[in-house]
Amino acid sequence: GTGKTSSILAVARELYGPTLMRKRVLELNASSDRGIKAIREKVKSFAKTAVGTKDNEKGYPCPPYKIIILDEADSMTKDAQTALRRTMEAHSTVTRFCIICNYVTRIIEPIASRCAKFRFSPLSEDSMTGKLRQICESEKVQCDQKTLKLLIKVSGGDLRRCITILQTAESVVGDESVTTDEVLEVAGVIPEDVPSKLLEACKSKSFSSFQREAEEAIAMGYPVLELLPGLVTRVVDEETLNDTQRSKMCIAIADAERNLIDGADEWLQLLNVLSTISQNCPESK
Numbered sequence: 001g002t003g004k005t006s007s008i009l010a011v012a013r014e015l016y017g018p019t020l021m022r023k024r025v026l027e028l029n030a031s032s033d034r035g036i037k038a039i040r041e042k043v044k045s046f047a048k049t050a051v052g053t054k055d056n057e058k059g060y061p062c063p064p065y066k067i068i069i070l071d072e073a074d075s076m077t078k079d080a081q082t083a084l085r086r087t088m089e090a091h092s093t094v095t096r097f098c099i100i101c102n103y104v105t106r107i108i109e110p111i112a113s114r115c116a117k118f119r120f121s122p123l124s125e126d127s128m129t130g131k132l133r134q135i136c137e138s139e140k141v142q143c144d145q146k147t148l149k150l151l152i153k154v155s156g157g158d159l160r161r162c163i164t165i166l167q168t169a170e171s172v173v174g175d176e177s178v179t180t181d182e183v184l185e186v187a188g189v190i191p192e193d194v195p196s197k198l199l200e201a202c203k204s205k206s207f208s209s210f211q212r213e214a215e216e217a218i219a220m221g222y223p224v225l226e227l228l229p230g231l232v233t234r235v236v237d238e239e240t241l242n243d244t245q246r247s248k249m250c251i252a253i254a255d256a257e258r259n260l261i262d263g264a265d266e267w268l269q270l271l272n273v274l275s276t277i278s279q280n281c282p283e284s285k
Contacts, residue, residue, distance in 0.1 A: 001160030002120040005071055008098045012067055017057035024051070027069040039083040043068060047091040066095045074101035081108045088114060122157020125149075131159060132166065141170050142177035150180050154187040190222050195230035199238065202278040210274045217270070224266040228253050231273065238281070245280045252276035 012025045026046045056062040155162040169182040201210035235249045256269040
């Protein structure tokens with residue numbers, strides 16, 4: 001949602017014009033066309049085709065090569081990426097490749113080393129606010145400044161997610177104004193009091209107490225991976241803890257995050273974190 005695909009499509013339109021672009025540009029979403037078959041059939045056949053000059057549009061540079069855009073390429077299999085590398089090497093004279101991904105570490109080194117890298121940072125608050133206001137005016141959606149700011153915050157600079165949340169929230173309220181409550185509910189943001197209750201339960205030194213709070217959090221459907229950052233914030237801000245206690249708690253949370261990403265059980269990881277916090281924090285007075 002930061003404009004990666006839009007940018008390369010805009011560049012392609014500037015190079016070829018709206019008509020020739022249909023012939024010279026192949027756009028594939030690699031998350032759905034991510035196997036070797038797609039690379040061999042679609043990409044290779046398009047890449048090896050020669051480029052003519054008689055169809056060039058006036059007023060556009062029309063360089064003598066085609067462009068293949070592979071969106072979400074980090075979801076491609078390793079075998080497909082290896083096949084793509086061979087295609088890139090064989091047809092680089094008549095075809096340029098634009099590989100779009102969210103995680104460059106998931107692109108194999110032979111491909112990554114052959115590409116010029118352009119990193120897209122999250123969109124600024126001003127640009128997102130302007131676009132959201134334009135959408136609200138066009139679609140007649142009532143939304144105040146406070147709600148817009150919250151929208152931008154929960155989306156993390158991702159305009160696509162921002163618009164999706166706004167659209168869903170608007171469908172919930174109907175003709176009424178979209179408020180922060182709808183945004184938080186639609187975005188699935190964990191309420192601030194949930195990690196606070198967990199920390200307070202840990203300070204009581206009672207296993208049954210923080211087990212009960214953990215059960216309630218899990219029952220509400222809150223993902224533990226999204227709950228842990230809130231716990232980190234509470235631990236860092238807790239004035240009764242010293243640096244040694246904070247560091248032990250944060251290490252336990254970091255280990256839990258890694259384990260959850262590797263597929264560990266949410267319930268057990270949360271209990272382990274809360275047990276570590278309880279062992280290292282003073283009792284509440």
